[in-house]
Amino acid sequence: MTLTLIDLEDPDRRSTVVDPASPDVESALGWTRRPEGLCRHDVCVPVPDGVLDLAGVARALRRPLVVDEAAGVAALGASALARGEALSSGLAPDFALRDLAGREWTLSQFRGRKVVLYAYASW
């Protein structure tokens, strides 16, 4: 069995087809299995020895996982810990979003100015 895995920490919502029994964390999620655990950039998360299944990866990364086998899809959300730490740091989380013309803007490009960030919706 394989599942289409959606990485909700990825702003582009890239999805990868994985085997949930032994998901390729490197190509699916950008983490590398090393002796010290799952590593990305300079961060490593310890994991138990042996084969890691998708649920084990989610647990190790403390990220919420929703699996819908009937639909053949799974989603890995952002961890409350990571989001909470980012907000607790006091720095406004950076993002990149597009305008109607398709031009990309980031929050960080406005460093040096005061910013009002206003979220609304048409609904």
Add this chain to the structure above:
Amino acid sequence: MWQALNEELAADGLTVITVALDKTPEDARPFIEAAAPTHPSLIDTEYLLADLYNMVNVPTVVWIDEAGAIVRPNDVQFVADTYSQMTGFTPDKPIAALRAWVHGEAPAFAGDVAAHQKLPDDTVQLARTHFGLAWWLAARGRGQEAEPHFVAAGELAPDDFTIRRGSMLIRGLDPAGPDFFAMVGAWVGSGHDYYLPLADLAPPPRR
């Protein structure tokens, strides 16, 4: 209007960034074109901002200083009186406070910013994961498969209206009609507030 405030205060160092949490850019287009903004007017079809900033309703406003620090955490502000009658929120206080902050006459928030920064817990992040999965399915025409995940998301995070109201249209419900008013009525009727503003600029409670 944020466009007018941006124009008024840009020379004093303010940039307004508006972000529409919407299904497609086309849903937001009429609002953006009517406002004719000269500031960044962005579209967030994945509700990334709600996830990053733990936003649970719209409008949500965050004030950020020159160093990129949050100086006024998630707040509810209306700068036009279009919905004042319905919401009880009026623009006078937030506009005066914004001017004072930009002109260096008053802090953005007199309270402890960190203490008022609401942090997400595991349950709301699980709700957002169900929502993200449902959103992905619905965007691919798989609304029936999406539905149970929309329901699960709303049950896990009953106070998150970016999820509960934000998914109504795609589920065939009316986000500005009876379905919505029934939802808000039940929520308020069980002792909750629909809007959760910071106290300093908030209107007096109605109840």
